Amino acid sequence: MASQVRRQVFLGTFIHSRSRTELEYLHDSAVCVDEHGVIVKVERGGCGGSGSGSGSGSGDTTSSSRLLQSLGWSEGEVDVVACREGEFFFPGFIDTHVHASQYPNVGIFGKTTLLDWLDKYTFPLEASLSDLGKARRVYTACVRRTLRHGTTTAAYYATVDVAATNLLADLCLSLGQRALVGRVCMDSEATCPSYYRDESAAESLERTRQTIEHVRAIDPGFELVGPVLTPRFAPSCTGEAMRGLAEMQREMDLPVQTHISENRGEVALVERLFRGSRSYADVYDAHGLLTGRTVLAHAVHLSEEEAALVRDRGSKVAHCPCSNSSLTSGTARVRWLWGRGIDVGLGTDMSGGYSPSVLEAARQAALVSRHVAMNGDGEGEAETEAEAESHKLTVEEVLYLATRGGAVVLGMEDRVGGFEVGKQWDAQLVGFGRPVRDQDGDGQQEEDEDEDEEDEGNVDVFGWEDWEERMAKWLYVGDDRNTKKVWVRGRLVHARRGRW
Ligand SMILES: O=c1[nH]c(=O)c2nc[nH]c2[nH]1
Numbered sequence: 001m002a003s004q005v006r007r008q009v010f011l012g013t014f015i016h017s018r019s020r021t022e023l024e025y026l027h028d029s030a031v032c033v034d035e036h037g038v039i040v041k042v043e044r045g046g047c048g049g050s051g052s053g054s055g056s057g058s059g060d061t062t063s064s065s066r067l068l069q070s071l072g073w074s075e076g077e078v079d080v081v082a083c084r085e086g087e088f089f090f091p092g093f094i095d096t097h098v099h100a101s102q103y104p105n106v107g108i109f110g111k112t113t114l115l116d117w118l119d120k121y122t123f124p125l126e127a128s129l130s131d132l133g134k135a136r137r138v139y140t141a142c143v144r145r146t147l148r149h150g151t152t153t154a155a156y157y158a159t160v161d162v163a164a165t166n167l168l169a170d171l172c173l174s175l176g177q178r179a180l181v182g183r184v185c186m187d188s189e190a191t192c193p194s195y196y197r198d199e200s201a202a203e204s205l206e207r208t209r210q211t212i213e214h215v216r217a218i219d220p221g222f223e224l225v226g227p228v229l230t231p232r233f234a235p236s237c238t239g240e241a242m243r244g245l246a247e248m249q250r251e252m253d254l255p256v257q258t259h260i261s262e263n264r265g266e267v268a269l270v271e272r273l274f275r276g277s278r279s280y281a282d283v284y285d286a287h288g289l290l291t292g293r294t295v296l297a298h299a300v301h302l303s304e305e306e307a308a309l310v311r312d313r314g315s316k317v318a319h320c321p322c323s324n325s326s327l328t329s330g331t332a333r334v335r336w337l338w339g340r341g342i343d344v345g346l347g348t349d350m351s352g353g354y355s356p357s358v359l360e361a362a363r364q365a366a367l368v369s370r371h372v373a374m375n376g377d378g379e380g381e382a383e384t385e386a387e388a389e390s391h392k393l394t395v396e397e398v399l400y401l402a403t404r405g406g407a408v409v410l411g412m413e414d415r416v417g418g419f420e421v422g423k424q425w426d427a428q429l430v431g432f433g434r435p436v437r438d439q440d441g442d443g444q445q446e447e448d449e450d451e452d453e454e455d456e457g458n459v460d461v462f463g464w465e466d467w468e469e470r471m472a473k474w475l476y477v478g479d480d481r482n483t484k485k486v487w488v489r490g491r492l493v494h495a496r497r498g499r500w
């Protein structure tokens with residue numbers, strides 16, 4: 001179902017991860033995107049776009065005509081979008097773990113920890129979304145809000161309810177967000193509330209099939225929206241349901257998402273429920289759910305043995321630092337996971353996490369890594385300063401987690417995460433507003449002449465910062481006011497006021 005957009009040429013500065021540790025800066029460059037939203041040409045340098053334009057339809061005309069000629073495109077069929085001075089294009093963010101159904105509860109968690117949080121806040125809200133009118137309000141707000149924050153791809157948990165889950169898939173498709181949508185499987189009588197669970201393993205599997213078929217009907221190639229098998233977590237599922245989902249995974253080669261080792265009480269509960277298992281990871285493995293397409297959220301308290309098993313199976317981890325701090329679950333060790341060969345992405349984990357923003361998740365990942373540096377990686381405090389330092393994640397590393405890292409975790413690295421020919425144009429235009437002015441040189445900032453000017457956010461740029469410093473300011477101080485426009489597969493899906 002290849003939806004068509006007009007051909008587009010983007011001009012200016014493009015920044016993306018070259019590797020886990022390095023950002024690449026392409027200035028005065030051009031990226032050409034075809035009518036399917038696919039990047040067909042990247043012209044590095046010499047395009048004179050940045051600063052020359054004031055939005056759509058402008059840019060350096062000679063270089064863009066040359067580009068058009070090289071592609072056999074004519075001017076009339078192409079939209080040109082040029083950065084303004086100081087703006088840049090960045091890959092859209094990838095949220096590898098988020099509960100759309102919990103969106104109304106962001107910020108509402110009190111002093112709870114995981115298991116009482118589920119009972120007190122989460123299950124009642126999720127159950128209430130069987131009211132489709134309520135589900136529509138919640139899911140529309142969630143998708144719109146995350147698009148505003150530059151999230152172009154999200155791996156969503158919905159609820160147990162089939163109709164409401166299908167509605168979330170419909171909304172992602174119509175609002176233009178790339179998504180994996182999971183109907184939550186929870187069928188254990190022993191642990192799930194009677195008002196919110198599948199009646200049996202058979203029903204759990206049948207309802208899951210219904211959602212898969214719905215998504216196949218609305219997006220047959222799973223090009224924008226796809227299904228994801230979603231056993232909530234081991235404690236809420238029977239062995240029969242987990243084995244059935246694993247069979248479905250093999251049959252249809254689908255992705256799987258679940259939670260692992262988030263909180264010590266939960267780990268102890270798994271030990272009690274699955275006596276005879278070697279570990280939490282072993283429970284999933286024994287039921288066939290640790291696959292190369294499995295995304296495990298949290299992985300805070302994994303043992304060495306579990307990490308080796310996860311690595312051997314090729315399963316990935318969604319790191320959710322905001323959630324882990326809010327619910328006092330612990331400090332996940334990204335460098336430790338990387339060191340053991342495990343791919344990691346970022347999750348907002350709303351509403352365990354309070355923020356819809358992957359930029360905030362990246363910031364929190366940087367901060368949590370500093371707590372790991374202060375407190376050790378589980379094998380006691382670091383012995384040397386260098387060892388402690390080594391846990392700290394850099395600006396470049398957390399922006400990698402937010403983009404390319406997330407793409408790898410969701411198995412989408414061929415499609416999204418950076419600006420290369422063949423990838424889709426999932427991108428955001430980022431800007432900070434005009435530099436702070438002192439035109440008369442009296443050391444005082446000039447008053448804004450125009451009080452009604454758009455709110456440009458918290459990032460004050462003075463003009464002397466280099467690009468690395470600007471990226472650091474964006475990471476630590478930026479928010480959705482800096483995300484001016486957002487595209488998914490070439491389609492403009494969000495623009496701040498005045499930027500359509
Ligand atoms: O962060 C989490 N959010 C949830 O909804 C959930 N369910 C099980 N384990 C969970 N962890």
Ligand SMILES: [Zn+2]
Nearest residue numbers: 259297349352
């Ligand atoms: Zn979660």
